[in-house]
Each structure stands twice: as structure tokens, then as C-alpha cells.
Amino acid sequence: MSVPEIRIRQLNKAPLKGDGDYVLYWMIANRRTRFNFSLERAVEVAKGLDKPLVVLEALRCGYRWASDRMHRFVLQGMADNRANFEETVATYYCYVEPEAGHGSGLLEALADKACAIVTDDFPCFFLPRMLDHVAPRLPVSLEAIDSNGLLPLRAASQVYPTAYAFRRFLHKELPPHLLEMPKTNPLARIKLPELKSLPKEIIDRWPMATDEMLTATPEVLADLPLDHGVGPASFDGGEEEALKALRRFFDTRFERYADERNLPEEEVTSGLSPYLHFGHISVHDVFDSIARREEWSVEKVMDQKPTGKRAGWWQMSETAEGFLDELITWRELGYNMCWQRDDYDQYSSLPDWAQTTLDEHASDPREYTYSLEEFEQAKTHDPLWNAAQTQLVTEGRLHNYMRMLWGKKILHWSDSPQDALEIMIELNNKYAVDGRNPNSYSGIFWCLGRYDRAWGPEREIFGKIRYMTSQNTARKFSVDGYLERYGNQKRQGALFD
Structure with missing residues (x-):
């Protein structure tokens, strides 16, 4: 076994079926052909059984925050994967839902002909719930493979409260795992039996995505039931x-x-x-x-x-x-x-000290308060914050430092810290291409005290939460160019906050 055992998680009690037609890799998170433990594990199983390998990459349209932006990015990745798998021993099957629910039953139909299923172990968004739901219904073995980070998820048995504590743990535990790197190309020089074709009844009911679909043009996206108000990002996927x-x-x-x-x-x-x-x-x-x-x-x-x-x-x-x-x-x-806390996206997951200080200052008077719609439309009094929100909406990304200021001011200008959290999650997950990710939740919750410590002096609204202002940002860094690019206005004295 070349994939480390600590990265393999058995999701059901169903057996391997040696008389199946193929091994199925259900690609749901590691949408790539390189450095992919999941693909490597699927190749291992297929070689062990001397069976063909089928790679299913599907894209549903009923997920939350489904939009032209997110769909286009994934479709561009599917186009790359189709090209990359074309000259390999694997059969690549990409499917794009034309309407919500159309893909229901596809995995089960493929599972009926499979020896085993390998998928990706991703600890965020709807994917864990999806795997928990489908695993007991499958007639064959389902394994989820952790290819998320250099440190296997299950190498750490506790939640670390600070970057320092986690870094110290990494210094001690990470080196041996650096000796267990995934293969650059898991399909290089691999010999497997060839699958002549997928079952006709499956292809007829769930047709493969066409080349036109994978172009992800505005015309293609317009025919899908997505949020067309969130346009493509300023960069391509794949x-x-x-x-x-x-x-x-x-x-x-x-x-x-x-x-x-x-x-x-x-x-x-x-x-x-x-x-x-x-x-x-x-x-x-x-x-x-x-x-x-x-x-x-x-x-x-x-x-x-x-x-x-x-x-x-x-x-x-x-x-x-x-x-x-x-x-x-x-x-x-x-x-x-x-991966350890189901409430990672809930206010209750904040450290006790952060919840206490925010609760103590929840009724503090606020000079400015804005609704979700006002935040979304960048209609605050602060040009620098508005510029940051404009970058997020128009480009699908936010400058790293500005993301911190962006979140801190939402806390400052919301009716309550709970409202602030909901607004940050909604705007980030709707517009940021890298939203709906453990790392993006870290950034959002850091604005409310996660992974941080109590700071002084104690302030209104923030309490002991680290304080940031647009004024201080403009004093530390030049922001005129940023304002011109995203806000169409230059800084004029103490214009912020």
C-alpha cells in the first residue's frame, strides 16, 4: 500500500466485489490528476483487482451559493481533467446536472457495476453530510481518502486553539509525513484492463458533459439554474x-x-x-x-x-x-x-473569552449599522471598506490584508456579533471563489477572536477583540491606488471609519 493508512477512512461495511466491472473514483474535492492520494488509492485498488478504473467527476447545481462564478471555475477544471485523462488507462466520466435533482441515482447506478468506490475526504461545506448520507446505501466498499494537507487530518487528535500551539505540534509530528508524498502522476506507466464502455443505460440517463458545456461560456451558464447575478471571477479555473x-x-x-x-x-x-x-x-x-x-x-x-x-x-x-x-x-x-467540530461555522465555536467579551458589549451603541444588502452593495460611509467589498464582488477574491479589515468592520457596523458572523459568511461564501473552505472560515472567525488572544485597551463593541480601522490601515500602507482601482476615489484626510 503506497497511500498511508492514516489517510484512508472506511465509510461503510460493504465488501469489495471482485466480480464487478471496474473500480470507481468519485472525484468530489481533489479535482486534479497530479499529487492526488485519492487517485493514487483508486489506482492501487484497481491494480490489486486487475480491473479498469473509472473516474466520475460530477457537478450538481442545487448546492448553496451555486452561481456562474463557481460553476465556471469547476467546469474549466473539468475541461482540463478531460484532456489530462484522455491518454491514460482511466475512463473519465464528467457529468453536469442540467437541473437540480437530475443527477440523483447516478452514483448508485455506477456502484451496482463497481468492485469498490474511492472518494475524497473533505471536512467542510456539504461534502461530509453527503458522504454520511450516501455511504450506507452503497452495495460496495466506499473509502474516503485524505489528500487535504501535508499533515493527515487524523494525525492531530485535538483542536488547537492558536497557531503557535498548532505550529509546535507540526514541528514535532510533521517530518515523518513529509516522507510520504503522493505520486506526481499516479497514472504514469500504469497498466490496467481497458473498459470498453460505460453501461448504455447510465450514459443515456445521465449524458456526459459535452465539449460545449465545458467551455463554460455565458451562453452555456445561462441555461443552468444558477445565480446569474454573481458573474465569472477575474481569473480562470483548472x-x-x-x-x-x-x-x-x-x-x-x-x-x-x-x-x-x-x-x-x-x-x-x-x-x-x-x-x-x-x-x-x-x-x-x-x-x-x-x-x-x-x-x-x-x-x-x-x-x-x-x-x-x-x-x-x-x-x-x-x-x-x-x-x-x-x-x-x-x-x-x-x-x-x-474535521473535529461540526459547529466550526457556528458562533458557539468561538473561544469562551471571545464570546464573553462580545456578549458584554453586544448592547454598546453603534454610530453606524448596515444591513446585509447595504454591505453587499458596498453602501457604507467608508470608501476603503467599500473598495474591498467591490473587489470581492467583481473579482471573486479579496486582498489578504484587506480581508481582515473587511471582517473587523462588519463586526463594528452590525447590530450584533451574531449578525456580523452571518453577514461575513454569506458575503464570503457567495462571492469568494476560495470560500466554503476551512481556511476561509478561519479567516472569518479570526475577526471574532478564534486563534487570537484578548487585547487591550477594551473598546466599545469589540471588547477585548483585536481592533482594526481603515484610518490605521491608510497610515500603515498606501491605499490610493487600491481606492482608484476598486473605489474610484482617492483618500482625503481622515475620511475613514
Whole structure:
């Protein structure tokens, strides 16, 4: 077995069926062909049974926040996957629901002919509930494979309250897992029996997506029951675009990352978050690229003392270590929360101290309060906040530093902290391509105290929650260019807050 056992989760008690026609990989989160433990596991099972491999990638239209933006991004990834699977031994079957509920029964029909099913283990959004619902109804073995992060989800048996505590745990436990990397191309030099065709009754009832569908043009999307008010993002989806973003980061942004990543006017971040969310690129792929760039080997950290410090432990450059702290510590901290707590997206999951201080200040007078609709339409008194919201709505992304300010001011201008949380989740999940992800929930809840500590002086509305203002942001960084780009106005003195 090349896939580590800790990454394999058995979801039902049904057996392998040696007389089935194929092994099915149900691709629901790791939508890629590279560095994919799930695909690797499906190949393992197919080789062991000497059976063909079928890859099902389906896209339903009835999920919450379904829109042209999200659908287009996934469809572009499906187009890449169809091309990438074409010259392999696997049979790629992509299906796009034309209307809500049309895909009902497809998985069960494929399962009737399958020896076993392998799928992706993703701890967020509707996917865990979907797997829990379908697993007992399938007649064959269903395994969920964790290909989410460098650290397997189940390597940590507790929820870590701070990045420092989690980082210290990573320093101690992560190195052995770095020796268990997924294969770059799980289908390279693989020999499996060929599947002549999928059952006709299945293809007739659930036709494969056409080439035209996978173009994801406005005309194609207009025929689907989606929110057409949320238009395409300013960037494309798919494995090829993800790899281009990675190369662009290293070629033009990496050397500037440490000094300029927080500057609103600059574009020096990796831009990989949407591709990581939809599984178009793997964190292992990104880490492998950094390790090769830094001429680094895992032996450098095998005997390192756990420090919990952000710098120095990896024995890489300052820029590389700063980026890895975001990619690994902060990103996987959110996954650590989501797989262990069903209430990861609920107000009740905030630390006790944060709930206490917010409750104590819940009735504080607010100079400004805005409704969800006013926030959504960027109709606040603050031009810098409005510019951030405009970027989110028009581009499908939000500058990393501005995302923190964006959330803090929603808390400041909402009727209650509970309302603020609902507004942040709604706007982020509706418009951000990287929303509905453990990492994005970390960012939202950080604005309310998760992974943080009590701060002084105690303030109205915020209590002991860390305080941020547009005024301070404009003093720390130049924002005129950001305002011109997204707000069509320059800063004029103390115009904010």
C-alpha cells in the first residue's frame, strides 16, 4: 500500500466485489490528476483487482451559493481533467446536472457495476453530510481518502486553539509525513484492463458533459439554474491555470513576498487559494516546488526541536518560511478545526473569552449599522471598506490584508456579533471563489477572536477583540491606488471609519 493508512477512512461495511466491472473514483474535492492520494488509492485498488478504473467527476447545481462564478471555475477544471485523462488507462466520466435533482441515482447506478468506490475526504461545506448520507446505501466498499494537507487530518487528535500551539505540534509530528508524498502522476506507466464502455443505460440517463458545456461560456451558464447575478471571477479555473499561477508566483512575486504581501496596492501573494480550495492544485505540489527551489531535503527537519516559532525551523529562506507558515500552519489549522467540530461555522465555536467579551458589549451603541444588502452593495460611509467589498464582488477574491479589515468592520457596523458572523459568511461564501473552505472560515472567525488572544485597551463593541480601522490601515500602507482601482476615489484626510 503506497497511500498511508492514516489517510484512508472506511465509510461503510460493504465488501469489495471482485466480480464487478471496474473500480470507481468519485472525484468530489481533489479535482486534479497530479499529487492526488485519492487517485493514487483508486489506482492501487484497481491494480490489486486487475480491473479498469473509472473516474466520475460530477457537478450538481442545487448546492448553496451555486452561481456562474463557481460553476465556471469547476467546469474549466473539468475541461482540463478531460484532456489530462484522455491518454491514460482511466475512463473519465464528467457529468453536469442540467437541473437540480437530475443527477440523483447516478452514483448508485455506477456502484451496482463497481468492485469498490474511492472518494475524497473533505471536512467542510456539504461534502461530509453527503458522504454520511450516501455511504450506507452503497452495495460496495466506499473509502474516503485524505489528500487535504501535508499533515493527515487524523494525525492531530485535538483542536488547537492558536497557531503557535498548532505550529509546535507540526514541528514535532510533521517530518515523518513529509516522507510520504503522493505520486506526481499516479497514472504514469500504469497498466490496467481497458473498459470498453460505460453501461448504455447510465450514459443515456445521465449524458456526459459535452465539449460545449465545458467551455463554460455565458451562453452555456445561462441555461443552468444558477445565480446569474454573481458573474465569472477575474481569473480562470483548472489544473493548468493553477500551475501557471504557481509559476507566476515564483517567477515574479516570490522575492517580494516577505516585504510586500500586506500592501493593498501590490499583487505579490500566490493567488493559489481558489485552486487549493477546488482541488485544482495540491499543497504537496506547491511544497514540492518550494523544496526544489530552496534545494531543501526533509533530513534538515527530522531532528529539529519543536519551537512553535514562525521562522528558522524549516531552515529555508525567510521568504520561503513566511510563505510556508501561511500554506501549512494557518491553512491546516482550519482543517484541524473542521474535521473535529461540526459547529466550526457556528458562533458557539468561538473561544469562551471571545464570546464573553462580545456578549458584554453586544448592547454598546453603534454610530453606524448596515444591513446585509447595504454591505453587499458596498453602501457604507467608508470608501476603503467599500473598495474591498467591490473587489470581492467583481473579482471573486479579496486582498489578504484587506480581508481582515473587511471582517473587523462588519463586526463594528452590525447590530450584533451574531449578525456580523452571518453577514461575513454569506458575503464570503457567495462571492469568494476560495470560500466554503476551512481556511476561509478561519479567516472569518479570526475577526471574532478564534486563534487570537484578548487585547487591550477594551473598546466599545469589540471588547477585548483585536481592533482594526481603515484610518490605521491608510497610515500603515498606501491605499490610493487600491481606492482608484476598486473605489474610484482617492483618500482625503481622515475620511475613514
